[in-house]
Amino acid sequence: MRGLVAGITLLLVVILSVLLSARFGAVSLSTGQVVGALLGGGSATERFIVLELRLPRAILGVLVGGGLALAGAVFQALLRNPLAEPYILGISGGAAAGAVLTLALGLTTAASWFLPGAAFGGALLAIALVFGVAMSADRRLDVRVLLLSGVVVGAFFSACIALILALSESDVVRSAVLWMMGSLAGATWKGVGIVAAYTLPACFLLMGLARALNVMSIGEETASYLGTEVEGVKRLAYGVASLVAAAGVAFAGVIGFVGLVVPHGVRLVLGSDHRILLPLSFLCGAAFLTLADLLARVLLAPTEIPIGVITAFVGVPFFLLLLRRSLRA
Amino acid sequence: MTFETRTLSVRYRAGGPRALDGVSMSVPRGCLYAVLGPNGSGKSTLMKALLGTVKPESGEALVEGRPVEDWPRRELARRVGAVSQSESTAFPLTVRQLVEMGRYPHLGPLRPMKAEDRSAVEGAMERCDVTEFRDRLVETLSGGEFQRVRIARALAQEPSALVLDEPTASLDIRHEMGILQLLRDSARRGVTVLLVTHHLNLAARFADRVLLLNAGEVAAEGGVSQVFQPRILEAVYGWPLSVTPDPVTGAPSVTPLPLE
Helix, strand or coil: CHHHHHHHHHHHHHHHHHHHHHHCCCCCCCHHHHHHHHCCCCCHHHHHHHHHHHHHHHHHHHHHHHHHHHHHHHHHHHCCCCCCCCCCCCHHHHHHHHHHHHHHCCCCCCCCCHHHHHHHHHHHHHHHHHHHHHECCCCCECHHHHHHHHHHHHHHHHHHHHHHHHCCCHHHHHHHHHHHHCCCCCCCHHHHHHHHHHHHHHHHHHHHCHHHHHHHCCCHHHHHHCCCCHHHHHHHHHHHHHHHHHHHHHHHCCCCCHHHHHHHHHHHHHCCCHHHHHHHHHHHHHHHHHHHHHHHHHCCCCCCCCHHHHHHHHHHHHHHHHHHHHHHC | CCEEEEEEEEECCCCCCEEEEEEEEEECCCCEEEEECCCCCCHHHHHHHHHCCCCCCEEEEEECCEEHHHCCHHHHHHHEEEECCCCCCCCCCEHHHHHHHHHHHHHCCCCCCCHHHHHHHHHHHHHCCCHHHCCCEHHHCCHHHHHHHHHHHHHHCCCCEEEEECCCCCCCHHHHHHHHHHHHHHHHCCCEEEEECCCHHHHHHHCCEEEEEECCEEEEEEEHHHHCCHHHHHHHHCCCEEEEECCCCCCEEEEECCCC
16 A cells, blocks of 8 residues: 555656656746747757757656666665665666777767667676576576676776776777666667667566566575475576666666665665566656756756766765664664 | 485585485375484475475475476475475564465465455464564564474465474473374374484384484484383494383383493
């Protein structure tokens, strides 16, 4: 019941944050102009700003924020580790290496899909490497090895990035660093469509695994005795959650913190039942990232603050407050 | 439900020692079957092999005459409830939530709990005497209370067989006797019970049949009076023992003697 109320409230917050994102930005438009543009009226410039810049950006925020938070909740259950987050398995390292290589080679001007494509490819390479290492001799996926090999593979890609940057011109270094800090600035409807194609089916799939993840969070052996096909659940959850994170990171860069903190916040308030935790983490992450992007755009407009700075500045105090409250209770 | 192994061998590492070495045993329906043996004799490995969480190197583990690896896990969990030696929760859970997980094999991923599921959960909590703290967080329980909650979860599965690895290891006398009575009653109603334990005297008192393991091999198997021979037990445990009928229950009672 509490979950349902919280879910409906959060859904309204997500819708509100999308509308606010369409309303405010570097160019000041009146509410009337924005509503006009949303309804297909107004000048061509107004329509372009609202429909081609602000709206896809807000929707990308919803998809990436929700996807990262959902993937974080799944990884925390799967690895039975509260520090797990969507990037822990080397995904961000692989994506960043792909993106930085593209920037260094000057291929970004060749075609607009090159950068996200290379980032996605890097992420897939990292996922495959980590998965290959963690498959033990008797064909079982060892989640402890998954965690370790993820960290190690991530470190390897970081070294690759450092090498590429050391050999690059300073303007390449700057755009690489900006990419790695994460941004929704490059949002297009095409990109939104691709991220949605990964994220939305993944949501339904992972929510179908919610009860299995509940059982898995008390240990693999007991989960088997309670009727879970443990190997199947692990592989499916790992693969799907990784793909969601990879799609997000490919189009929005490395946005830290959402995947770690949002699931914990939801868990502290509403408990550990994944049937509630997963959908609410998605909604909460969606609203959080969309609002953070709004702040990033308007606080120092026309300069954009990196979105990761906002997510950390807002998220850290809020999370510490929640943590203290739950420790007192 | 019946359990059976045929010359079952298990090795945890290729080239390592055998944890089980050619073990053959069978547990008939409605039998309370105790598995005894010193530390590291293969008791828990036998349990895991019978439940399909450890793969045999050779030989077979059969549940109801069918190789355990051929059972879909969910179907197996509707018939067999198991309590492993230990577990830990990764995130905060209440006692009731943990016991409700016993309904997972019946519910599957999507079906909501119905009245029959709730009554199975309530009944299981009642029988294990955990109802009074059903809303507490599992992490605040004592070792013995947690153990009873885990047994309640296995009962909530409404299984026709129970497999338990040292279920009473951290229980006080009242709850230890309560659980053993409960297992005895379950067996009487046709539930097969496989009990791994260190308590020789409790096994002698409550079990129908006994398997004594030593270094992964069967040292003795049979009725209580066949296995509870001082000669057999002394050889396995490496300690002088006397076996006398208990003055109250009449069951064989083992007393370790002082060395020398």
